[in-house]
Amino acid sequence: MPKIKEPTLLLNTDICKRNIRSMNNRVKQWGGYFRPHFKTHQSAQIGEWYKSEGVESITVSSFKMARYFALNGWNDITVALTATILNVDIINDLASKINLNILVEDNATIYALEAALDHPVGVFIKADTGYHRTGIDVSDLSVVKFVLNELKDKKKLIFIGFLTHAGNTYKCKKESEIIEITQNSLNKFLSLKAFLKDDFPLMQLSWGDTPSCSVFDNFYGVDEFRPGNFVFYDYMQSLIGSCMLTDIAVCLAAPVLAVHPVRNEMVMHAGAVHLSKDFVVLEDGTKSYGKAIRISNGKWDVDTVIGEVTSLSQEHGVISLKQNYYSDLNPGDVIGILPVHSCLTANLMKEFLTEDGNLISMME
């Protein structure tokens, strides 16, 4: 293990591989197809661990990411970001090489893409089942039909089905809330199949989000599952109820810069450019940008809590030490931070250091 001198994102490969195996098994038990989202790790090497579990198809959040994974041997990719006519060149390029699926949600784009594409691509209609970020509201069946009518006879855009992301589960605070939101969204989503089964008997339903896939078990009727964050989980997911702290596979190692016993604080070298400014609000009202714990020789222990990261500037973070905490930690020591949102932290750090001292790289 190399000596850590600057903010470094540690990856516990055992936990990570266990998370992959566990989610793969869950999806198998439901009889579903696993198309994990790769936006969290963005790493060809971590992608190989999915291949070892038999995974052949993936989801990404941008065309740039699709290109990266296509270059790294993945030939069945869904880009889960609504496509527009601006993406024609890269769609044509990717669709000539791999099985590419895209997302649409408006008739003008469908019309324009059909005219501009050289190669056929699979198409999902983005469905809004309650998150209200993007997609067609599935309760409005007249709009669903209006878009399907535009799409159904196209030669380049091959209708596959509907795709939803019940991202409102991210606002949950416990398992029972996740289950309630999931059931509501799912009911809306499944009604699409009932409504359209005569005209589109092969239509697929694709489902996303880590919280629901981690705790819900009754997905009968859904064909495909696209969770992503579960590969690392994070502090936020542990508070939502998706995982335990011991399921978190990444931890930011950060040097201590100063200790301020008078105000019960510690300052570390790790800020918004390492962790991101995403935060959670704890039960007692504390706004936390990460949970500070001890690490030793690149290994962390979630039971050795130091405190919460209560403020972040560009390169600095302030840790409010837990009550009556006595510290033997000094400037130059290295502590660990369980990140609030592992997707954003990984995206900033761009590489992982494993317990064996190996560096795992991500997409540039």
Added chain:
Amino acid sequence: MPKIKEPTLLLNTDICKRNIRSMNNRVKQWGGYFRPHFKTHQSAQIGEWYKSEGVESITVSSFKMARYFALNGWNDITVALTATILNVDIINDLASKINLNILVEDNATIYALEAALDHPVGVFIKADTGYHRTGIDVSDLSVVKFVLNELKDKKKLIFIGFLTHAGNTYKCKKESEIIEITQNSLNKFLSLKAFLKDDFPLMQLSWGDTPSCSVFDNFYGVDEFRPGNFVFYDYMQSLIGSCMLTDIAVCLAAPVLAVHPVRNEMVMHAGAVHLSKDFVVLEDGTKSYGKAIRISNGKWDVDTVIGEVTSLSQEHGVISLKQNYYSDLNPGDVIGILPVHSCLTANLMKEFLTEDGNLISMME
């Protein structure tokens, strides 16, 4: 101008150069030394625009950034992040090549660095003048003396003076608040000089932060100024009172993905991995991650407001359209977002596109 197809950080070079010239002139008027912070742009090419104004010395926020700018011709650099014994190798390397200044704030680190360094480096003591993030509280003169006593006779660590960052100005909502906080911090800071002038007649005071340097004018007694954000400014700085919207030199171009007239929203391809999750709270209580405006052919106009970015996920942003806003914008059109925090947005985007279609790169 190349056609914009994905989130792209636009840079208006005229505004940027005007901001540099204007701040350089302000510091000259005060009779101060300008050592601008380069953490906002992190770009060797933009650094050259400072050189044209006669700037010879800079500030950076990490040793990694110091190495980048040293490789790009800068030979007088202050690393404004408290040093620890972990940084010995890079300090030795840099100090053998350039005039390097570092920050310290505790005796154990001073002792350890003195023993481990091969080359002399300039040293500032980090002073807390009210921000309470890091540094020695300047009101506590016994601690000041305690640290100075450790530092004063060292052979490798050459005491230069005190450095402060009155980052609490970032919480201001108008010019009068900035002036009040600045005056309070400044009074504390200047009292150091009065207290120590007999023993350390050459002692320097180094002052940071864009809000105070943008609106305050009575810095008599301060030797050096290190603002950084002013190079681009941003939406937050305009609300703090440091600048006008027309002084903002960067704007994120983002494709529209969907328009939802029913809920008066638009969805764009630009999320937390482009803008960062930093936000401002507007007067009416709206939490905004950026101000959405129109752009045309790579040029933006701050008077053509579309709405506010009210939520961000990894790659998506939702814009709440301003009241009674009628939109002729459609999926595939490109809009502009004035970023809340230009330092974090630039750090994520890693390059700038100028109005002439040139790409300006940043530190990797």
